[in-house]
Amino acid sequence: AQRVTQPEKLLSVFKGAPVELKCNYSYSGSPELFWYVQYSRQRLQLLLRHISRESIKGFTADLNKGETSFHLKKPFAQEEDSAMYYCALQSGGSYIPTFGRGTSLIVHP
Amino acid sequence: GAVVSQHPSWVICKSGTSVKIECRSLDFQATTMFWYRQFPKQSLMLMATSNEGSKATYEQGVEKDKFLINHASLTLSTLTVTSAHPEDSSFYICSARGGAIQETQYFGPGTRLLVL
Numbered sequence: 001a002q003r004v005t006q007p008e009k010l011l012s013v014f015k016g017a018p019v020e021l022k023c024n025y026s027y028s029g030s031p032e033l034f035w036y037v038q039y040s041r042q043r044l045q046l047l048l049r050h051i052s053r054e055s056i057k058g059f060t061a062d063l064n065k066g067e068t069s070f071h072l073k074k075p076f077a078q079e080e081d082s083a084m085y086y087c088a089l090q091s092g093g094s095y096i097p098t099f100g101r102g103t104s105l106i107v108h109p
Numbered sequence: 110g111a112v113v114s115q116h117p118s119w120v121i122c123k124s125g126t127s128v129k130i131e132c133r134s135l136d137f138q139a140t141t142m143f144w145y146r147q148f149p150k151q152s153l154m155l156m157a158t159s160n161e162g163s164k165a166t167y168e169q170g171v172e173k174d175k176f177l178i179n180h181a182s183l184t185l186s187t188l189t190v191t192s193a194h195p196e197d198s199s200f201y202i203c204s205a206r207g208g209a210i211q212e213t214q215y216f217g218p219g220t221r222l223l224v225l
Contacts, residue, residue: 009150034213036216042218043113043202043216043217043218043219044153044202044204044216045216046213046214049213086152086153095141095158095206096143096155096158097143097155097214098155099152099153099155100152101151101152102151102152104150
């Protein structure tokens with residue numbers, strides 16, 4: 001069975017500080033991993049996916065198969081980054097995602 | 110970009126009544142639509158997956174007679190909460206897969222249901 005763990009329910013940082021939202025997964029095959037973000041009063045939207053290897057809004061995430069992790073990082077947090085962040089996994093060949101419980105990021109001025 | 114709409118955005122109903130929620134993909138054909146339930150400050154719980162023209166696949170623990178899903182076209186899926194009770198009060202979110210990036214889901218804004 002596949003599983004996604006986001007150990008932190010809440011992460012609070014000051015503006016300009018580095019931020020890392022943790023995501024660990026369990027899956028025996030080759031996973032596809034995503035980070036979704038939900039800003040206040042907005043719908044859930046895709047932030048980035050590991051196969052794209054891109055940086056979106058200054059965020060990056062590297063898939064570490066050895067540690068089965070896909071942590072989301074940003075070197076300098078901004079107030080507008082405050083949101084709920086969900087890590088999600090899709091197993092190869094399946095379009096059904098498994099979401100983590102989410103981490104609420106609060107960036108203080 | 111791909112847009113998914115939901116209607117209504119919120120609904121209040123009496124216990125025992127049925128409520129229908131619509132999910133539409135506005136500018137793309139959705140091969141698959143998903144229905145989620147989200148409790149306050151908790152993650153999304155996948156309720157069911159539906160493909161156009163076929164029966165929905167429900168997740169374990171989700172009553173298919175309680176939550177009727179119809180996916181009549183490539184742009185419309187409906188979720189009907191039958192004989193709603195207060196414990197059905199929740200935030201229901203649909204998502205659709207399709208469009209330019211096949212593996213990506215596009216989420217609707219959600220529907221808040223309050224059953225009195």
